[in-house]
Amino acid sequence: MSEAIIKMAKLETGITGFDLVAKGGLPKGRTTLVTGTAGSGKTVFASQFLAEGIRKAGEAGVFVTFEETPKDIRKNVASLGWDIEGWEAEDQWTFVDASPQTQAETVVVGAYDLGALLARLEHAVHRTNAKRVAMDSLGAIFSRFDDDAKIRMELLRISAALKEMGVTSVMTAERNREYGNITRYGIEEFVADNVIILRNVLDNEKRRRTVEILKFRGTDHQKGEYPFTILPEDGFIVVPLSAIQLKQKSSNVRVTSGNEVLDKMCGGGFFRDSVILVSGATGTGKTLLVTQFIAGGAQNGERSLLFAFEESREQLFRNAQGWGVDFQKWEKEGKLKVVCEYPEVRGLEDQLLKMKEIIQEFKPNRVAVDSLSALERVATIRGFREFVISLTSFIKHGEVMGLFTNTTPTLVGGTSVTEAHISTLTDSIILLRYVEMYGEMQRGLTVLKMRGSQHDKDIRSFSIDGNGMHIGKPFRNVAGILAGQPTQVTPDEISRLSGMFQEPRSM
Amino acid sequence: MAKYHFKLYIVGQTLRSQNAIANIQYICRHQLDGDYNLAIIDILEQPQIAEENKILATPTLVKEQPPPMRRVIGDLSESKKVLIGLGLKPKQVQASTHHNSHQTETDGEENGGIEHE
Numbered sequence: 140m141s142e143a144i145i146k147m148a149k150l151e152t153g154i155t156g157f158d159l160v161a162k163g164g165l166p167k168g169r170t171t172l173v174t175g176t177a178g179s180g181k182t183v184f185a186s187q188f189l190a191e192g193i194r195k196a197g198e199a200g201v202f203v204t205f206e207e208t209p210k211d212i213r214k215n216v217a218s219l220g221w222d223i224e225g226w227e228a229e230d231q232w233t234f235v236d237a238s239p240q241t242q243a244e245t246v247v248v249g250a251y252d253l254g255a256l257l258a259r260l261e262h263a264v265h266r267t268n269a270k271r272v273a274m275d276s277l278g279a280i281f282s283r284f285d286d287d288a289k290i291r292m293e294l295l296r297i298s299a300a301l302k303e304m305g306v307t308s309v310m311t312a313e314r315n316r317e318y319g320n321i322t323r324y325g326i327e328e329f330v331a332d333n334v335i336i337l338r339n340v341l342d343n344e345k346r347r348r349t350v351e352i353l354k355f356r357g358t359d360h361q362k363g364e365y366p367f368t369i370l371p372e373d374g375f376i377v378v379p380l381s382a383i384q385l386k387q388k389s390s391n392v393r394v395t396s397g398n399e400v401l402d403k404m405c406g407g408g409f410f411r412d413s414v415i416l417v418s419g420a421t422g423t424g425k426t427l428l429v430t431q432f433i434a435g436g437a438q439n440g441e442r443s444l445l446f447a448f449e450e451s452r453e454q455l456f457r458n459a460q461g462w463g464v465d466f467q468k469w470e471k472e473g474k475l476k477v478v479c480e481y482p483e484v485r486g487l488e489d490q491l492l493k494m495k496e497i498i499q500e501f502k503p504n505r506v507a508v509d510s511l512s513a514l515e516r517v518a519t520i521r522g523f524r525e526f527v528i529s530l531t532s533f534i535k536h537g538e539v540m541g542l543f544t545n546t547t548p549t550l551v552g553g554t555s556v557t558e559a560h561i562s563t564l565t566d567s568i569i570l571l572r573y574v575e576m577y578g579e580m581q582r583g584l585t586v587l588k589m590r591g592s593q594h595d596k597d598i599r600s601f602s603i604d605g606n607g608m609h610i611g612k613p614f615r616n617v618a619g620i621l622a623g624q625p626t627q628v629t630p631d632e633i634s635r636l637s638g639m640f641q642e643p644r645s646m
Numbered sequence: 647m648a649k650y651h652f653k654l655y656i657v658g659q660t661l662r663s664q665n666a667i668a669n670i671q672y673i674c675r676h677q678l679d680g681d682y683n684l685a686i687i688d689i690l691e692q693p694q695i696a697e698e699n700k701i702l703a704t705p706t707l708v709k710e711q712p713p714p715m716r717r718v719i720g721d722l723s724e725s726k727k728v729l730i731g732l733g734l735k736p737k738q739v740q741a742s743t744h745h746n747s748h749q750t751e752t753d754g755e756e757n758g759g760i761e762h763e
Contacts, residue, residue: 253702259689259701
């Protein structure tokens, strides 16, 4: 097995993230079938395969188009910022136009083959010394000729000729359903040892694009579906989530959370590269914690980045002012950047890429997301989980400290989907809870988890005033706060319970 | 100048190419009074012309004159179908009165291919 893997060389496609999923790229000198439903991104994949070859590897490419005219393709990819016409002038990109001709009716009389197409393709490859070939999309040619078996045979012949020429090629083909037959005309059985499936699934009213490598004969690849997106400037981008390795270093350096008492509860502050989740119902003080987190950083000369998905800029700045924190000043000094947006503005995959881009640009020491659960609205459960994994690992990779907030759906106690998905991914969890006592709402805070460190296990009450958060004494005589049903316990009961665990003196 | 202008695209001198050439020549001689001009283009030698005219399948016969332009794909083994495909009328009446022997020959060709040349 390992021998076969070494023998089969891969060609780096240059498509962002894809080579990671494909463990190096497409099998070199072979044909790979890319299949998907209408609008799944096949043409973009095929044309980007050529474009990246030209841009990154200096390899010429030939594009055989069966469906759209070269004119349409040039126009369509112009939005991706590629100058196909310029490449054509330099013989880097060559079209073989096999699109339907409207002016000439065609009648079939007697035996024929696709020798003309093959001869044109071979000519184009040899003339420009092309290394990559894209054929898009095979379904269109089946609808033009009536003999499916014949066309399959001809495609097999073309595929064999491509192998002979030593070019790496991508063929695209339509499929009818997202989960079902691989292609409409059974092309995969004939043409390709390698099959990639692009999906564009509607799930809970949300579109989710994924790429899956179904098979690479004789060589290794990542399994399963990986989300991807198509962006105006960058084109096809695969978001390789599970492919990300857990190799970040971990730091023992502690930094302040922005609140002295909370630092003490955490055993001396947060770790410099940890990710902290703050969970609580609306109004429990999550945004305040975020504000203090940023303030703590700014006072130590650190740079902070805040992604706010729930409140406007004005609201945030005003709130901060109310707690004696001046965001405006820090933003002027370049210590702070606030990005406010509605989560609905873009899909989650695009959101992730945008956030990564901003993080890379601003290079903060601290990143806060308020709130993560707002993003849950625009994604499927799986998509959201992948988003959190990817963002978390990206933040950790850059040795940046992250603080995410999560809004719980119920006022007292309770967990949320977000929590269930991301609690294992974060290093520390801080819970903020309402506690009803004697007909009065109080707030409670506890450090639930602190990876790699001792921490205070108490649930402490805290109050909020013009100077921010004041963490007070632990709740005594109360049980069931986290369960959302606080009940008073008499002192007798407490001493009786603790007595149960005392070793008898006489023994 | 000839009345009919044809281009026949082939790939190499295969049996199929030769059949197509023989068939179109036969049709031209017997159905179009020999008033034709036939250019044979081997795509292996002149790929650029095939590229410009976007030829996919071979053999492909293109009628360039008189308009409208028509294309027929295949080895052209059935005269009647070829003529219809080209938008031309088969010489039914004449064939039955004056060229009876040819008509039978054409029928034979439809079943068995192009042995006549």
